[in-house]
Amino acid sequence: MITDARVLQPEFIPREVQHRDAEVNYLSSVLNPITEGQRADPALLHGPSGVGKTCIAQFLVEQLREAVVDLNYQYVNCWEDHSRFKTLYRLLDGIGRTVDVHRQSTPKDVLLERLRNADETPYVVILDEVDQLEDKSLLYDLYRIPHLTMILISNDEEGLFAAIDDRLNSRLTDCERIRFRSYHEEELVAILTDRVRWGLAEDVIDTRRLELVAANAAGDARVAIGILRRAARKAKHESVAEITADIIQEETPEAKSEIKQKTIDRLTTDQELLYNIISEHGKITPQKLYESYCATAGDPKTKRMVRNYLSKLEHYNLIRAEGNTKARIYRTRV
């Protein structure tokens, strides 16, 4: 049934990046100066999740690395490295310059200096989930490093630019913004067809069923691939010769919650607790939520900190916050 499990993993970068020709070509042309040893303008990829932003950025950087001999590259996920220090540290790590970075010998922004003075080798940097970066002025500082090219990735463009001050905003006007829309159903089918060809035995699933998978995924390729993977495993496990519509329907909610779970796994204990309270209630007022949180948490944090947690949850589409002031209600995302 499954001949190559790798192609069913969401991280797999397909040889042909399908149905993103316009975006691929555009980003490719933005990055083109690098092939001549020049820096490229920063690029901002934005759009909903599961539409290939990270995938395509990595795909194109890989291509660059094949074409350009002398090219440094680093991928940073700003959810994980959200402080200025950690992001800078990761960037130095990418060019092997962290060995002698010690706390005491690093007064303010020695890290940045070091990055600036590293060498002239072009350095391409992907900053994923850049909206999670606390100190956005780091982007301004990075922009001023001559040999460094930034590829920024964000779910929502508005939120990002609201957080960036004018100084940086004016710089980023020559930033190339590339919007990624959701996949159409036919596009998802085409993507799935490729994965099926590479990864599954023949006649396991027909186009009509793939259309069902695509419809259930609602434009999100990660969900589509997740459904396919789970369905294939299930069919294999039950020794059924093909993936039926029933299996697909059964595995759709499973695949969706699997992806949601991946986000939840990245939360801290307190954040997860808050998320669970909101899920249980469906919708809840800030007051009730905080009471309930204090009753359950071993070491409850202050309201202010809880608000920080909640905005993080909201940002990650796990919850929704309605209303701005007194009448605010938190509810789960459907």
Added chain:
DNA sequence: TATCCACAGGAAGCACTGGCCG
């Protein structure tokens, strides 16, 4: 309409942690 107050989110500063150095 005026007043009240729950709430959001910025700013500053505090406490803790863990390397480093004399």
Added chain:
DNA sequence: CGGCCAGTGCTTCCTGTGGATA
């Protein structure tokens, strides 16, 4: 070892906002 110091998570203090109430 003890003092020092940067990074980080957190609290404290604060201002502005808008729905609720008299």
